[in-house]
Amino acid sequence: MRAAVMQGLHRPLTIETLPDPTPAEGELVVQVGRCGICGSDLHMTEDAAYGQGAGSVLGHEFAGEVVALGRGVEGLALGDRVAVSPLVSCGHCPACRAGNVSWCDTFGLQGGGYAEYALTRPNQCVRLPGSASLADGAIIEPLAVALHGVAMSGLTIGDKVLVLGAGPIGLAVAFWARRRGAGRVVVQDLAEWQRDRALAMGAHDFVVDAQDPVGAAGRALGGKADVVFECVGVPGLIEQAVQQVRARGSIVLLGLCTRPDTFNSFAMLSKEVRLITSAFFTAQEFVAALDALDRGAVEPRLLVTETIALAATPDVFESLRRRTHQCKVLIDPQG
CATH class of the missing domain: 3.40.50.720 (NAD(P)-binding Rossmann-like Domain)
Known part of the structure; x- marks a missing residue:
């Protein structure tokens, strides 16, 4: 698969070919349809405090289609369109069951959206209703924050x-x-x-x-x-x-x-x-952000100012270090 890959701090991203992901037990693969470029992604390439470096594939605001299921995955089917929460958690502890996934003992953050495919887990996925586009799915994360x-x-x-x-x-x-x-x-x-x-x-x-x-x-x-x-x-x-x-x-x-x-x-x-x-969001707030779009709220869609192909990501990413008219740029990895 193609992906925009970090080359280290203070260095531009480059487009590389990486192995297609294969889901292990309890995992699934999403074909990424849209992924937002977040200001924190820019910070991750400038500040070692974020723990990212050469070889990292950024992108935590993404949505797409389920294209592969690992053993034991339930509740999702091939072809489902989903928005992916970047909050990694076990899915069954008391914090997770209450929706407070950022307090799970196994909590972590997922990237990977600057690529054609991304691995994730079913408890991080929310199905998109017919009224919601993949672009809508990609803006749910900042709306929930x-x-x-x-x-x-x-x-x-x-x-x-x-x-x-x-x-x-x-x-x-x-x-x-x-x-x-x-x-x-x-x-x-x-x-x-x-x-x-x-x-x-x-x-x-x-x-x-x-x-x-x-x-x-x-x-x-x-x-x-x-x-x-x-x-x-x-x-x-x-x-x-x-x-x-x-x-x-x-x-x-x-x-x-x-x-x-x-x-x-x-x-x-x-x-x-x-x-x-205030850090992150609850599982209920992630769903509530999607519900607002599903019920007809048009204002959040105004955040999106441009959609670019994956190949354009390195140049556009660098341009966003300077303040411009851009607000939320979405990547179309399949474009």
Whole structure:
């Protein structure tokens, strides 16, 4: 099979031919139909903290068709179209049975979507309804990540919500916050690229003001935010969020940051701000993201800005290191 393969940190991906995967007992093979390029994929090629290196095949946002079943696999059949959760777990422990798969003792993360075929397990697969395309299946993972953050936040109807960062996660947070009854949703970014997309996905306003980000957000919200979602993952944004949230409000960290950060804990303590971290999602939230699409939500599909062939992946991947109009690029490994 063809795959886009890491050559090491700070080196471009290359297209290589690898052996087709063969499922062992309890495994299955998916012919990948669509796979999203995630910002964390870019980070994995830049930062050793993610544990990826030469020979790795990235891609954790993918959907496709079941083409091979290992011995003992039940509940799926050849030809089923599935969205694949990248959260690897045993599937039968108490945490797994409750849907909290990231707390399984055998928890791990799966890649492999930047290829024509990928191995996975049946407990990671959710069948796609007839209303959902393979592209829909590939955006379920970021939608579920955002939904988990909103669920963790304790957001209530009428709340003022500030989203820092207009990437796919930030835009998906705006979608869910508006859908769950936020009274006002403002997205704040350093560039205007995603203004129209943010407004179409549910934001009431979009703010760009490098000179006075705190004041600009306050004016757009009509006061301090009840909840601030940090969806970027760069040092300094926690401290900014402390200034932007109301007393006894909440800050939810969704952005991945592997660099040390500092902030004034006294300012946070004096306002009794809740600092909440949000990682991954539950099995129920993964299904809920698909259900939203199945029930007619069109806004999340606006995340997708381009679909490319596998052969174009190395060049497009490198181009995404620079901020552009792109939001979510999908790979079609069969194209």
